[in-house]
Amino acid sequence: MRDYGKFYIGGEWVQPTDGTPLDVINPATEQVAGRITLGTAADVDRAVEAARTAFEAYGRTEPKERQELLSAIVAEYKKRSGDLAAAVTEEMGAPTKLSETAQVGMGLGHLVTAMKALDSYAFSEDRGTTRIVREPIGVCAFITPWNWPLNQLSAKVAPALATGCTMVLKPSEVAPFSAYIFAEILDAAGVPAGVFNLVNGDGPTVGAALAAHPQVDMISITGSTRAGVEVAKAAAPTVKRVHQELGGKSPNIILDDDAFEKGVKIGVASVMHNSGQSCNAPTRMLVPAARMEEAKKIAQAAAEKTTVGAPDSEARMGPVVSEAQWNKIQDLIQKGIDEGATLVSGGTGRPDGLDAGYYVKPTVFADVSNDMTIAREEIFGPVLSILPYDDVDDAVRIGNDTDYGLAAYVSGSDTEQVRSVASRLRAGQVNLNSAQVDLSAPFGGYKQSGNGREWGDTAFDDFLETKAVIGYTPAES
Numbered sequence: 001m002r003d004y005g006k007f008y009i010g011g012e013w014v015q016p017t018d019g020t021p022l023d024v025i026n027p028a029t030e031q032v033a034g035r036i037t038l039g040t041a042a043d044v045d046r047a048v049e050a051a052r053t054a055f056e057a058y059g060r061t062e063p064k065e066r067q068e069l070l071s072a073i074v075a076e077y078k079k080r081s082g083d084l085a086a087a088v089t090e091e092m093g094a095p096t097k098l099s100e101t102a103q104v105g106m107g108l109g110h111l112v113t114a115m116k117a118l119d120s121y122a123f124s125e126d127r128g129t130t131r132i133v134r135e136p137i138g139v140c141a142f143i144t145p146w147n148w149p150l151n152q153l154s155a156k157v158a159p160a161l162a163t164g165c166t167m168v169l170k171p172s173e174v175a176p177f178s179a180y181i182f183a184e185i186l187d188a189a190g191v192p193a194g195v196f197n198l199v200n201g202d203g204p205t206v207g208a209a210l211a212a213h214p215q216v217d218m219i220s221i222t223g224s225t226r227a228g229v230e231v232a233k234a235a236a237p238t239v240k241r242v243h244q245e246l247g248g249k250s251p252n253i254i255l256d257d258d259a260f261e262k263g264v265k266i267g268v269a270s271v272m273h274n275s276g277q278s279c280n281a282p283t284r285m286l287v288p289a290a291r292m293e294e295a296k297k298i299a300q301a302a303a304e305k306t307t308v309g310a311p312d313s314e315a316r317m318g319p320v321v322s323e324a325q326w327n328k329i330q331d332l333i334q335k336g337i338d339e340g341a342t343l344v345s346g347g348t349g350r351p352d353g354l355d356a357g358y359y360v361k362p363t364v365f366a367d368v369s370n371d372m373t374i375a376r377e378e379i380f381g382p383v384l385s386i387l388p389y390d391d392v393d394d395a396v397r398i399g400n401d402t403d404y405g406l407a408a409y410v411s412g413s414d415t416e417q418v419r420s421v422a423s424r425l426r427a428g429q430v431n432l433n434s435a436q437v438d439l440s441a442p443f444g445g446y447k448q449s450g451n452g453r454e455w456g457d458t459a460f461d462d463f464l465e466t467k468a469v470i471g472y473t474p475a476e477s
Helices: 041-058 063-079 081-092 096-117 149-163 177-188 203-212 225-238 260-276 289-304 323-338 392-400 415-423 457-463
Strands: 002-004 007-009 012-014 020-026 031-038 124-127 130-136 139-143 166-170 196-198 218-222 241-245 251-254 284-288 342-345 363-366 383-389 407-411 429-432 464-469
Touching: 002 177, 007 041, 007 177, 020 081, 031 081, 041 139, 041 166, 041 196, 041 203, 063 081, 063 096, 063 149, 063 177, 081 096, 081 149, 081 177, 096 149, 096 457, 139 149, 139 203, 149 166, 149 177, 149 218, 149 457, 166 203, 177 196, 203 218, 203 225, 218 225, 218 457, 225 241, 251 260, 251 392, 260 284, 260 289, 260 383, 260 407, 284 289, 284 392, 289 342, 289 363, 289 383, 323 383, 383 392, 392 415, 407 415, 415 429, 457 464
Parallel strands: 002 031, 139 166, 139 218, 166 196, 218 241, 251 284, 251 407, 284 383, 363 383, 407 429
Antiparallel strands: 007 012, 007 196, 020 031, 124 130, 130 464, 342 363
16 A cells, blocks of 8 residues: 655655645545545645745756756656556556556656757847846646646646746645656656655645745646636735636537548547546537437447446546546436436446446437536536537537637538638637647636646746846947
């Protein structure tokens, strides 16, 4: 059993001030997999002080120095990739193959992308006699979730390190193991003491203390919209920068052409990926009303081919992360049934043959109207809603009729029509015809999906302040 009771502060593993032990549950077995300690505001104070002290030197390093540091981290990360994958599988029940490839791979990808971006990023430019300088904002606090733990951790830490910031991380207490190994990687890579600090805890205690702390210059949270609102409220009195990557209810518009079957199949698979635990999952599939019955048959076959089982099996889908999440998903599936949606596949309860573990049936609803609960609320599980549309204008209207705007998807055989529809969707990232992930593309949302952008060199902007040095170049007489 893993025992991660200490915090990483000032370059050392230290005992919490007065913490409370917390068991971490393996969602595939419902058994205790390890134990952590929940920190307090006093632990936050120690970590922020260490980060503030370290910023005096690290904030003045040159981009080349920071690039070399990131290179060392990448090398150590690769050495520990097996340990990271095992930790992700144990803490969130992800299938072994998914942990080894996508989960670990996304974390590595952000580190490499930030490292390469330093080759060309302009931290200063001259405009006439004025020099515009972009300087590190200072001490950053990070609150990261459990669903893609290494992806979201690295998406914040990598640009912070690249821009010269120091930081305090609060990983999810539900899935904290991989964050500890990540801290060991940074320590082994030679990250200066105090530049990176880790304090475990829950949102109402450690999260709130970080958001309100007067010596924190920026706070970045990935989580629910509800949590993002609470962080913003706590941060407001100190007027710190607030970066939020929050919820989503992404539309997936399948156009009426010969790519229809392929679009529906891929759409179903995308929702089931990572057990539906992705904020940008295409959970609202929009199909032509005249082809709804066809869509049902295709989606049912695709969902029934989605195998569910233990992480070390060949199953494509593992459990969801916790009992609380399982119960929430069950309630929302029942809500879909009660509100009159057509249950095409799946439903409530565990899949057959799985009596333990937080496993959910791959579920598809059809004939969904956009005012139903399952079309409005983020379910965060393997549940797809299929909605009808009359024409393309109607599809765009329905697609944009949501409180969220994190992602959107369009598929069809007419490239120009696909592009045209994409231009009308109000979302921070629009994927056309199941294009591969681009880690240099900005990631973030409109509306209640958050503020700011992550990924690639665009992520650097949120970690920098802009200074205008007027008269830097003397005017010619």
